[in-house]
Amino acid sequence: SYELTQPPSVSVSPGQTARITCSGDALPKQYAYWYQQKPGQAPVLVIYKDSERPSGIPERFSGSSSGTTVTLTISGVQAEDEADYYCQSADSSGTSWVFGGGTKLTVL
């Protein structure tokens, strides 16, 4: 079955830039999405279509894509950005969706 691979954890100091990667063979063909989940809360869509930001999401969140890897970048990280981040996409046929394993962002 198709898999998306994320690093388990990323740590940054406040004001620094955090980058979270997500790798998958079908990413050149399928859009990627990023979700933020804080403890005890439902996930929130922060990036869609690889690099677009939904309304209401701060500009410090951005996304990019290169080959089989997509990257979520958080510029000027704030304490409130500490959360789990999940990438999501589909297999090459588009009929099976998948989430990455999630990355815990720690703000030091």
Next chain:
Amino acid sequence: QVQLVESGGGLVKPGGSLRLSCAASGFTFSDYYMSWIRQAPGKGLEWVSYISSSGSTIYYADSVKGRFTISRDNAKNSLYLQMNSLRAEDTAVYYCASIAARYYYGMDVWGQGTTVTVSS
């Protein structure tokens, strides 16, 4: 306001069945694809199933195929997940989410989740 509210979770024995519901309000439910996603305790998100706005297109994760059935009633603004032959590994918080065409099928609104525990 836009809202999704799940219900129907609970404790069930292995091999048992449960039907989850998701009530939508604040948007035109019949225009939206919908999805179920689950999260086992302390684990990551797992996509379960999605259904098109009319119900004509349905897909399932391999882990639930043949055991779970997604459906919707657009007249009642409701989404359902019928879960049969439940296993311990189905224990999770189950979320429903709307799939937004304006966000290229990103899941933009999520419910608060309902907890399913499969245990003897």
